[in-house]
Each structure stands twice: as structure tokens, then as C-alpha cells.
Amino acid sequence: MSIKEIQDQIIEEFSIYDEWLDKYEYLIDLGREMPLVAESDKTDSNLIDGCQSRVWLTCSRSADGRLHFAADSDAIITKGIISLLIRVFEGQTPQDILAADLYFIDAIGLKENLSPTRAGGLMAMVKRILAYAQEAAEG
Amino acid sequence: MNFVQQIRGSFPILGRKAGGRPLVYFDNAATSQRPESVLDLQQQLCSGHNANIHRAVHTLSYEATEAYEAGRKAAQAFIGAAQPEEIVLTAGATAAINLVADCMARGGFLSGGAILLTEAEHHSNIVPWQMACEKSGARLEVVPVAAGRDFPNTGAVDMEAYRAALRRGVKMVAITHVSNILGVVNPVKEMVAEAHALGIPVLVDGAQGIVHRRVDVQDMDCDFYVFSGHKIYAPTGIGVLYGKRQWLEKLPPYMGGGDMVDKVTFEKTTYADLPLKFEAGTANFVAAACLAPALDLATSLALSPDAREHERALMAAMAESLQSIPGLWLAAADATDRIPLYSFTIEGVHPLDAAMLMDKMGVALRSGHMCAEPIVDRIGGGSMLRASLMAYNTLEEVEAFRAALERTVKMLKQ
Numbered sequence: 362m363s364i365k366e367i368q369d370q371i372i373e374e375f376s377i378y379d380e381w382l383d384k385y386e387y388l389i390d391l392g393r394e395m396p397l398v399a400e401s402d403k404t405d406s407n408l409i410d411g412c413q414s415r416v417w418l419t420c421s422r423s424a425d426g427r428l429h430f431a432a433d434s435d436a437i438i439t440k441g442i443i444s445l446l447i448r449v450f451e452g453q454t455p456q457d458i459l460a461a462d463l464y465f466i467d468a469i470g471l472k473e474n475l476s477p478t479r480a481g482g483l484m485a486m487v488k489r490i491l492a493y494a495q496e497a498a499e500g
Numbered sequence: 501m502n503f504v505q506q507i508r509g510s511f512p513i514l515g516r517k518a519g520g521r522p523l524v525y526f527d528n529a530a531t532s533q534r535p536e537s538v539l540d541l542q543q544q545l546c547s548g549h550n551a552n553i554h555r556a557v558h559t560l561s562y563e564a565t566e567a568y569e570a571g572r573k574a575a576q577a578f579i580g581a582a583q584p585e586e587i588v589l590t591a592g593a594t595a596a597i598n599l600v601a602d603c604m605a606r607g608g609f610l611s612g613g614a615i616l617l618t619e620a621e622h623h624s625n626i627v628p629w630q631m632a633c634e635k636s637g638a639r640l641e642v643v644p645v646a647a648g649r650d651f652p653n654t655g656a657v658d659m660e661a662y663r664a665a666l667r668r669g670v671k672m673v674a675i676t677h678v679s680n681i682l683g684v685v686n687p688v689k690e691m692v693a694e695a696h697a698l699g700i701p702v703l704v705d706g707a708q709g710i711v712h713r714r715v716d717v718q719d720m721d722c723d724f725y726v727f728s729g730h731k732i733y734a735p736t737g738i739g740v741l742y743g744k745r746q747w748l749e750k751l752p753p754y755m756g757g758g759d760m761v762d763k764v765t766f767e768k769t770t771y772a773d774l775p776l777k778f779e780a781g782t783a784n785f786v787a788a789a790c791l792a793p794a795l796d797l798a799t800s801l802a803l804s805p806d807a808r809e810h811e812r813a814l815m816a817a818m819a820e821s822l823q824s825i826p827g828l829w830l831a832a833a834d835a836t837d838r839i840p841l842y843s844f845t846i847e848g849v850h851p852l853d854a855a856m857l858m859d860k861m862g863v864a865l866r867s868g869h870m871c872a873e874p875i876v877d878r879i880g881g882g883s884m885l886r887a888s889l890m891a892y893n894t895l896e897e898v899e900a901f902r903a904a905l906e907r908t909v910k911m912l913k914q
């Protein structure tokens with residue numbers, strides 16, 4: 362699926378929740394289910410320090426040139442949102458990641474979480490994903 | 501109408517909603533809300549009296565200057581300073597501490613010695629001193645407080661350690677009146693006396709203390725006392741530095757610029773008298789003037805038995821609410837003298853998650869290290885939640901807070 366198709370799918374999934382509470386409960390569940398970053402990979406270089414919660418992100422590249430991500434956070438809601446971001450970018454090509462228009466966060470009403478001033482560090486995580494893609498695209 | 505309904509009525513913002521629910525504003529230690537008296541004066545000054553103060557003979561400048569100086573006099577009266585010249589108006593508590601730290605360093609008053617802080621200082625009362633250390637070659641001495649899981653959890657400054665540290669070459673003491681994490685009232689008068697017995701000057705950071713305790717700087721006898729207007733009903737952008745006249749006279753000027761000079765030539769400049777010597781540049785005269793109505797309100801609340809009774813009731817209700825949450829650990833739970841400010845952690849709950857969910861339920865809390873990393877790192881694992889209340893908060897809000905917190909914990913722990 363393309364980045365756009367996955368985003369539309371997520372928007373569709375969230376459309377059944379009109380209560381913010383159900384939305385956050387879903388995010389918390391997603392956070393619980395998300396595969397973790399191995400403890401040995403929770404290094405400083407994989408750490409994105411977002412003031413109030415910590416996020417670890419690893420990236421690898423398969424033979425076909427596609428990028429694969431794993432991420433973790435010490436805050437569960439942050440982790441839930443991260444899992445959505447990972448779902449969108451997982452297995453995509455660096456070119457598609459760089460060209461992506463990331464609109465689903467806004468569409469599902471979580472925009473405030475992606476603001477650069479928000480303490481959760483998600484914006485920094487998106488930047489890190491783009492940096493990995495940039496590096497892969499160049500190299 | 502009861503007491504709290506009456507004061508709430510003069511704070512328009514308290515009627516709004518957040519997250520679709522009535523706002524429960526429990527982040528007062530960060531910034532308090534402004535009453536109509538302050539909002540009206542702001543509006544009135546901007547629309548009718550706007551000019552640069554101290555600089556022109558025209559009507560508007562005269563009126564603006566009068567309003568500004570009325571703010572200074574209100575601050576002087578509020579903390580019992582002997583003279584208006586001892587009140588320097590700054591941008592805030594942080595600016596005031598930076599002023600003192602920098603001028604003490606440049607004046608040579610710190611050279612080769614130590615600056616003594618408590619462990620529970622706000623970054624604003626740590627970093628300026630670290631910078632002063634760099635300039636003067638001084639070092640920091642830090643006194644521990646009794647807070648944490650392995651200590652008696654009173655939040656009290658270790659007075660024995662304080663007395664011992666004073667004797668290790670200390671040239672300056674900078675301590676908080678009330679910590680913005682612990683909410684405990686420090687025995688500042690006693691601490692000042694101990695320092696003075698050894699000839700050491702003391703700065704008291706009153707950013708939190710001024711809001712909940714009557715302050716008389718002459719009785720406290722501190723050399724400097726600082727606070728911010730925005731935590732005590734006034735606008736942002738104004739702060740107060742009280743300094744004893746003999747200290748303010750001894751210190752070199754801070755920033756250079758307009759208004760702080762006597763005579764300027766390219767060869768030599770002489771400086772203005774106190775307090776203008778420390779007030780370079782065009783001041784925020786609107787915010788300064790608003791200190792008057794803001795501190796008026798604070799004074800009338802401090803003198804009101806109803807207000808005191810209400811605060812006691814709020815604190816009792818908060819203590820009970822916090823106790824009812826399983827796994828909640830309250831910093832300085834065993835304090836003997838505290839303000840309605842509560843920092844806590846909840847087992848298995850990340851403070852950021854909790855603050856986000858509470859926000860969705862209309863409750864504004866602080867989370868994170870709250871600008872006091874050293875103490876929050878030690879007692880709260882780097883991140884805590886904080887609820888801080890003001891006279892206009894209600895028992896119903898405490899109940900809404902409790903219910904929201906219970907629900908939050910349930911969601912995050914399941």
C-alpha cells in the first residue's frame with residue numbers, strides 16, 4: 362500500500378470514534394501492542410529526546426532499498442501515535458517517504474501532538490525518519 | 501454569593517471550557533489568571549495613556565510614568581520595603597536573579613568563594629549562578645532537602661548541612677522561599693539570620709512564596725527578594741527585585757542604555773540614581789502599572805478570613821483526593837507548612853500521558869521536570885505531575901480533578 366493509502370485507512374479506522382476518549386483508548390492499545398525496540402538498541406544515538414517523553418527509533422534498509430523502522434517510548438500515548446507513524450512509513454522507499462504529505466495526524470484530530478512545541482518529541486521523530494530517508498536516497 | 505463565587509466572577513477566563521468541559525485550571529504556579537481590575541487597567545492604559553515613561557514632558561508620558569511609579573509603590577507596600585528606590589522593576593523573577601547574579605559577579609563580590617543554593621531550586625535560581633561562577637571563579641554549594649522515598653518526606657531544608665556549608669567559603673546564599681516542586685515554605689528568616697551572622701548576603705526567590713505568604717522584607721531581613729507579576733494576578737513581563745539600598749548602591753549597573761544614565765559622553769558615562777540605574781531601556785509600563793490592582797487583590801485576600809478558610813478547605817480536599825489514588829506518591833507529603841501545590845508520581849503511569857488525558861478532561865496540570873531538573877530527577881525519576889491551586893479554585897474543581905485523575909489512572913493502567 363502507498364503512504365497515502367495507509368493514511369486513508371487510518372483515517373477510516375479513527376472515523377468510528379467520535380469521542381476523544383475512545384480515540385485515546387485506541388491509541389493506548391496501539392501503544393501496548395507495538396513491537397519494542399530491543400533494550401540493546403536503546404542507545405543514545407537512537408534516542409530522540411523530546412523534553413517530556415523519550416522516543417527511540419531504529420531504521421534498517423532491506424536489499425530492495427526499502428526502509429524498516431522500530432520505535433519505542435516511555436510514554437504510552439506517545440507510543441500509540443508513534444505506531445501509527447511507523448505503520449505509514451514501514452517498508453516504503455526513501456523517495457516515497459521524502460515526497461510524502463503527512464496529513465492523517467491532522468485528520469484524526471491529533472494535530473497538537475505533532476506541533477514542534479509539543480513536549481512529546483513526535484515532530485523530532487518525523488524529522489529523524491526524513492533524515493534516514495534522505496541519507497538512504499543519497500547513499 | 502459565597503466567597504469563592506464572588507472572586508471567581510471577576511476572572512472571566514475561568515468561565516471557559518477546555519476539551520469540551522468546564523476548565524479546571526490547576527497550573528497556577530506556572531501562571532495565574534488575571535482579574536477584571538487588571539484587564540481593565542491594561543486596556544485603559546493602552547487605549548488612553550500610552551507613551552514612553554520618564555522621557556518626555558508631554559501629558560501622555562507624564563500619565564504613563566505616574567502609572568508605572570504607582571506599580572512600583574504598590575510592590576514596595578506589598579513587601580514592606582523601606583523605600584521605593586529599593587524596588588527595581590524587571591521583566592520577571594528570572595530577569596531579577598540574573599541581574600543580581602551578574603552584578604555580584606562583576607562587582608567582585610563572589611570571587612574565589614561559593615554560592616549556596618538548596619537542592620530544590622528552580623532553574624532560574626541555578627543557571628544564573630552557574631553563569632556567575634564562570635565569570636567570577638566561584639563554585640556552587642548545594643544543600644539537600646528531606647524529600648524522596650528514602651527520607652523523611654517533609655521537604656525540609658537540611659539545616660545542619662546548611663549551617664555547615666555556610667562555613668565553607670560561601671559569599672552568597674540564593675534560596676527559594678517556596679519550591680515550585682515541593683510547595684514547602686522554607687524557614688527563610690532563620691536562614692537569613694544564620695548567613696548574616698557570618699556576613700553573607702542572601703537572595704530569596706519569592707516566585708512561589710509571595711503568592712501564598714505575607715512577606716515583610718524588613719522582617720525577613722533578606723538582602724534581595726524577587727518575584728514575578730504573572731504568578732500573582734498581574735500580566736506577564738513584569739517582575740520585582742527588592743534589594744537593600746546599600747547593596748543596590750554597591751552593585752555595578754546591569755544593562756546599559758536609555759534611562760539608566762546620568763550623563764553620557766563618548767569618554768565617560770555616569771549612571772542614574774536608584775532604582776533607574778538598573779532599569780535600562782523602555783519598560784513594560786502597562787504590566788508594571790497593573791501590579792497595583794493585582795497586589796491590591798492579593799492583599800485583600802491575604803487579609804480575608806474567608807480566603808484563609810477557603811484555602812484550608814481546598815488543601816484538605818486536595819490531600820484527601822491525592823490519598824485516594826492508588827500508587828500515588830506525593831512529594832513532601834509530610835510537610836508541616838505548605839502551599840496548595842502538589843507534585844506527584846503515580847506508579848505505572850507516565851506523567852506526560854496523564855497530563856494529556858487530564859487536559860482532554862478539562863484539567864490543566866503541569867508535567868515533566870517543571871524547570872527544576874535536579875530535584876525532579878532525584879525524587880521523581882525526571883518527570884512528575886503537578887497541581888497548583890489559587891484562591892479562585894473551588895472544592896467542586898478538586899472533585900472534578902479527583903474524578904478525572906481516577907479515570908486517567910484506570911485508562912493508563914488497565
Ligand SMILES: Cc1ncc(COP(=O)(O)O)c(C=O)c1O
Nearest residue numbers: 592593594622624680707708728
Ligand atoms: C520558584 C521559582 N523561581 C523562579 C521562577 C521563574 O519565574 P519567571 O519565569 O516568571 O521569571 C519560577 C517560575 O516558574 C518559580 O516557580
